[in-house]
Amino acid sequence: MIPAADDPHTRTALAAHQAGAIRWLGGGAIAVVLGVLLGAAAVTLADSGRRVPGLGLAVIALVLLGLVGIAAGAGALLRTRRWQRALAAAPWRTGRLRIAGPAIIAFEPEGFDELDPLQEPVRLQLLSTAVWRTRAVQELDGGEVRAAPVGDGQWVLTAEGLPTLYGAKAARR
Template sequence: MDAVQPAADDPHTRSALEGYRAGALRWLAGGLIAVVLAVLLGAVAVAVAEDRGRPLPLAGTVVVGLVVVGLVAVGAGLGALARALRWRRALAAVPWQRGLLRIAGPAIVAFEPEGYDEWDPTQEPVRLTLVSTSVWRTRQVQGLDGGEVRLAPVGPGEWVLTAEGLPTLYGARSARSARRAPRERG
């Protein structure tokens, strides 16, 4: 009997996880730089205001803006790092499922696993909603319409997908099915 290789053992998966982690570190570093710049700008603005006897116009607004943007970026970076760690652990326990990706809307996709028969009424594709923080990531996935992708579960109702040649992983959540069971009349 063949042993199924966990997704994390695949070299492409390792490099895609590292790409995702690198993006998270960029968000974290950018946020920290913004906060440090805010502190430095605040100190300079106070020193200049003491020398001139009046405050610098808009300095306070810029400092507050840098702090807010920096804290948001730090939060995004920390969240992405935690997600990368969680995904790495989950992918160490499950294999990739190969199949075709179908785009159903701006952030809605359907995954048809290998062997899927669209004419069989008992089979239904895995319907997913992309979890993306940027338009370019969503568009990159939309460009895979009809192409082969790999999909793996990383939590209850949570999935990651990737494809050959993509430098990162994309998160998705299970979408509600458009079909509803008929109600019984009584």
């Protein structure tokens, strides 16, 4: 069995995921720096007797949004690293994807027999809350996908022609 990380498509998707994480992290850091600089400029203006309406709110917004961007980027970067380690040890499993709810999917591994009462599909809930990502996965209903467990009820899935990986967790019943 070939590890999923050895697949060129997987390496490209992981690199794209990591690049996105770095963009979020860098953008957040830039926003915080700009907020601090704008805050210093606001203090200088206030000392000279000039006040600019809304400048304080802009400083707070920049810093808060920057911190959110840093948190999102750091989380995505950690997720990418975890996925890289897990996919280096696990092979892709092929199977069919079925939509079981708004963000709930069922992965039926190759050889799955839906008439066998002892077999159950792997029920997963997408990690992404982005509507466009959820719809992209829902369009795969009935299609062949590749999935791999990445630890603690977490899975990664993709399909031929998709430029990215989708994270999912085991769905509660």
